[in-house]
Amino acid sequence: MCDMAYPTFHQAHPELAGWVPVSEPVFNDTDDSPLYEHPYQELLRSIVASNDVAALRLYHASPHTRVFWGDYEVPYWHPFRVAEEHDSCEALRVLLEIYLSDPAYQTPEYRPMVEYLARWNFSPIHMACAAADRDLTLWLLSKKRQGEDERPLATLQDPGLDYDGRTPLITAVSGLTRYGDDIERREAFICFLLDDLGCKVRDSDVSCSFIQGRRQQILERVPRADHYDANAQEEKDAEEKEFTYTVLGAAIPHASYRMTARLIAAGANVHALQSWTDTFKWCTYDERIIIDSKGVTASHIACLYGNLEGLSALVDHRGGVSVAEMMARADDQGRLPLHWALLGASEEGPGSIAARNGDDLDQILAEDGMTPRSRRMIATVKWLLSVNPDMVTARDRQGATVIDYAVKSRAAEAAGILAVVKLLLDARPLALTLKYVPDEKTEQVGTTTAASNTPTLLQDTVTHHSQRSNQVGNKQFKELIETFLTLRADNSLCLHRLCAGNWQDPISLSMLDGLLEPPADINDTDVDGCTAMHYLVRHLVQIEAARHLISRGADVTVANLKGNTSLHELMKGTMIRRLDEHGNPDPTQPRDAPTRAREEWIKFLVEAGGSMHKPNAAGQTPIQLLGELNERIRCNLQKEAARLSGRGRGRGWSHGREAG
Incomplete structure (x- = not known):
């Protein structure tokens, strides 16, 4: 109490x-x-x-x-x-x-x-x-309902009003965790449901509707009645029907070998197919990855979470199916368990809420920069490749390779991604693993990545790292970029992604040079008509990178589809407020640092040929935009001063940026 x-x-x-x-x-x-x-x-x-x-x-x-x-x-x-x-x-x-x-x-x-x-x-x-x-x-x-109703208040078959139809047993196995002193208690409770309360695993699985017209289709294929065994077909239907949730699928993310084997002994089907909806959607920053999946097995889910112990139990209880066949089973989007292992679960990894709060034991960094979760992913991938090394050449239905999945992994940080990429590259010839192959149904074969709006491997690598970390100088990230450049990966428009990143530290000049190797051109434009400079000027701390690009031939007079030049875009520029080791604003960074930086940018962009008086498609000139920006900053400072005079204290820049 x-x-x-x-x-x-x-x-x-x-x-x-x-x-x-x-x-x-x-x-x-x-x-x-x-x-x-x-x-x-x-x-x-x-x-x-x-x-x-x-x-x-x-x-x-x-x-x-x-x-x-x-x-x-x-x-x-x-x-x-x-x-x-x-x-x-x-x-x-x-x-x-x-x-x-x-x-x-x-x-x-x-x-x-x-x-x-x-x-x-x-x-x-x-x-x-x-x-x-x-x-x-x-x-x-045991508790009876109100009045004369003698029925119990609840049963173990209740559908779950706000649980998407999941049964109580599925809810129980979903509570299994990998760490902590709660594991044995939860496993004992699941066994209590099975042994003492009579829960049936297969009765607890939640099935989708049977495939419409399946029996009619069978009759059309086999018109003679004496060729059709109704009883045998009912058994086949039961095996082939798709589930929304299964007990084994809900348990396998964190279930031990013992718990997995216990559920299989209680009737769980190792090869049952189910649907799977990712909590935060599949790779939301890449439209090629589909949100919902069907045809998913427990093996896919075990690999998604790097649960090699649970996967071993599935393999040991696979029945008459070979291990190679089991691991070659693709979901409805053509993804093998290997693809799932590389991608990692959405609620795990360095970007998870628990990791950001410092509460995730899976995300404790070792001296080599890797986490326990990264090591589990690598161990799972090694095991899968030992079953069949040819899986490294597998592509999903969108044409994405296993390396496409690796660089976007949610299970690993930069060090883990680098390690698993090296593992994949060592497995099979590079030509089979690096190049994207367009889907003939949705894209015209022969179009460039810019024309099809399909990100390249290098673009994905940079984008993913910028979304997970603001450290462009991370040594494993730099090595990963260098590895792909050495292997002549397509570097088109990758400079745009690098310059668009909200990095806390300056971009390496050598990395800029690497991404400018042919066929890339420093003044290439993307689908919006923007050059790399259009993106770089929005980050006021990257002035040295901008000077370097101009020295390499960057044209600051290029206008995008809205008529904006680099000077127009500069007025959108921001500067991240530096924080000390305690998370407090760094007093050594002046309050007017963004304004000073912007003045320096304007000076050298004008010297490079830019004009403060050239109008965009809306008739706005950079000098007009600068005046509007300065007025907003002035008004915001006045409002903040009024607020501080009323409260007697303040915390500086709003949201870590200047008042404008």
Whole structure:
């Protein structure tokens, strides 16, 4: 039981002052201070989030509060949802008991429990299984509904109102994790569902509708009735039908060998096909990657998460299918388990929320710059190539190679990507792995990457790194670029991607020179008519890179499709505020650094042939845009000064950039 310490609520909320009974104390805290509710049940939500059963009972007993409201402005403020978010299983049980027993909730304003749960799309049995709470699960299965209804409050076959149809067993296995002291408890709970409560794995899989007209198609192929075995075909249909979710597919991201083998022994089909929707979509910055996948097996998913232990269990229980055949099974987009292993799961990797917060043990950097997650990806790829090295030449239906997937990997940082690229390049001849092949159905064969708007391998490499890191000087990233340039990878328009990156450090002049090797031209334009300089001038810290490009022949007078020259684009330029090791603004960087930098840019761009008086397609000249920018900066500074005079303090630039 949690201590009742809620200092935030020791005073009545000013919005409720004088409103009786809501302005009255609810109960007293541990220090005997009165506790007051706030306008949106903040006190109750804090109690439920803390799983504080004693405080919850006192709250319910107060004549000045009501636990359940008739409606909620924000659905996730409902006490059930708060309990779910914080795994407050004991508090949830008390909430359910209150609703079932309090006469206040037996009025027409409130529906019977099951209907009420449905209204809020909440399933307590799914929450109990997700939390692996044995006591709450048993209570829900034994607790009777209201009135004369003798049915239990929940069953293990409930479809899950807000769980996309996933069954409680699927919810339970989805809670498996790779680290922590919770693994054994969760595995024991899953075995409890299977052995003690009689959950059936295959009954818990969620299937899509059978393929429409499948039986009719069979009859058309085999018109004679004596050639058709209905019973045999029903078995075949059961094996070939597609699932939305499977128990094995939900468990395999983090399941141990033992847990995987246990589920297979309980009836899980190693080769079952299911659909898969990526949490954050497949590679959202690359339109070639499809959002949803079908024809996915547990092997694909195990490789996606780098779970080599679970994959080994799948292989050892594969039945009569060879390992090579198992790993050659492609999804509906032509992606082998190797493609999935290289890409990595969306919620993992250095870009994940847990990694950014420093809470992901998989993302602890070693001295060589690699993480445990990167090493698992590399180990998985090595194993897959040992099964069949020819898989390295596989392309998906869009023509993307395994190296295309590797450079966009979400599982690895720059060091891991470099290591796995070297592994792939060592496996088979380079000509079979580096070049993009257009899809004949969607692209005209023979068109350039610029014309088809298809990013090259080098473009993808730069874009992905810039989205995951603002360190252009990372030594593994530089080596990766040099590796591809040495192998004569297509460098067209890659300079544009490099110059567009929001890098914190200066771009290496040698990297610029490498990307300018033929056939690239320094004044090449993209589909918007922009040269690399159009992008570089937007980043005021890259002035030395700009000087270098001009020395190599960059033409600052080129206008894009909107008529903008480099000087027009300069007025959009920004400068990242430097931070010290504690995340505070660096006092050595002057507040007016962007303005000073912009003045220096204007001077040398004009010296290079640019004009401050040349209008764009909208009739705007760079000098007009500069005047508008300076006016915005002046107004913003005035507003900030007024705000600071009222508050007495401030934090400098807004969002790490200058006021304009």
